[in-house]
Amino acid sequence: MKSQPFEMVDYCKINLENTINSGQVFLWKKDQENWYGINGQNVLKINEIGEIKSNTRKKIDFFREKDNLEEILKSISKDKMVKNAIKNYSGLRILRQDPFQCFISFIVSSNSNIQKIKRCLENICENFGEKVIFDNKEFFLFPTPKILATASIQEIKKCGTGYRSNFIITASEMVYSNKINFELLKKCEYYKAKEIISQVPGVGNKVADCILLFSLDKLEAFPLDRWMIRILEQYYPSIFELSTKTLTHKQYAMLHEKIANYFGPYAGYAQQFLFKMERENYEKKWL
DNA sequence: CCAAGGCCTGAATG
């Protein structure tokens, strides 16, 4: 067996801080030594050495432990930008989130920022989610599709979600009625899954790609928000020449095509590293 | 097909 470079082993080891502070999850906080997070009907606790505990016995592969990180990192290392980001933010992982929570989270995220998204989601949990005690601490789980589907618009609005409140209710109805079936979407290929999930009001290109990447195992999804556009303009002007300010559906699709060709089947991982890098450069706050 | 404006909130700026 060939010995692999020392660094590669290092980069493959998960780094919780980098992972949680990368804009993919919102309901996480840290006390003295442990991270606690809400993932659907579970409270997750992760200690300093990376052991994961839950309030239930349900076991989920939250960290995508079966991903072949070495292969993925090699695959996306197409240029200096990505290589540096991998080096500087080593241990950053894509998580496998609870699909319904992820779905609602990114509908809430539209036209918003991380702090506000977090506040809104905390309100949603406190107002609609089940209260549980875990580790002598109080948590509110993420509400079920049924609860949000049958909530009143006024109640939702109190959470600070504004015009997105209607989207939340309709989206939850579609999940509750099984019109949107996450298990099915996991089995679909990327384009098909995206087509289906885009039928939900409040889910456009970017939100769809976030849901697909962060909860439905579509690692080729590459969410293009203002930050990513800025990054591509700045660092990849010759590869992905961007003409206009606003991305139409067609332009989004064409750009994704180029990106997929360039970064390959794990493009979503490249996106996460580049996003993390740029936000850190601008010293943007996380949670 | 594309461009422009409105939706809602909170932070930043004047």
Add this chain to the structure above:
DNA sequence: ACATTCAGGCCTT
């Protein structure tokens, strides 16, 4: 102190 501007993604016109 208050008013204005801006960031942010989706939908309708």
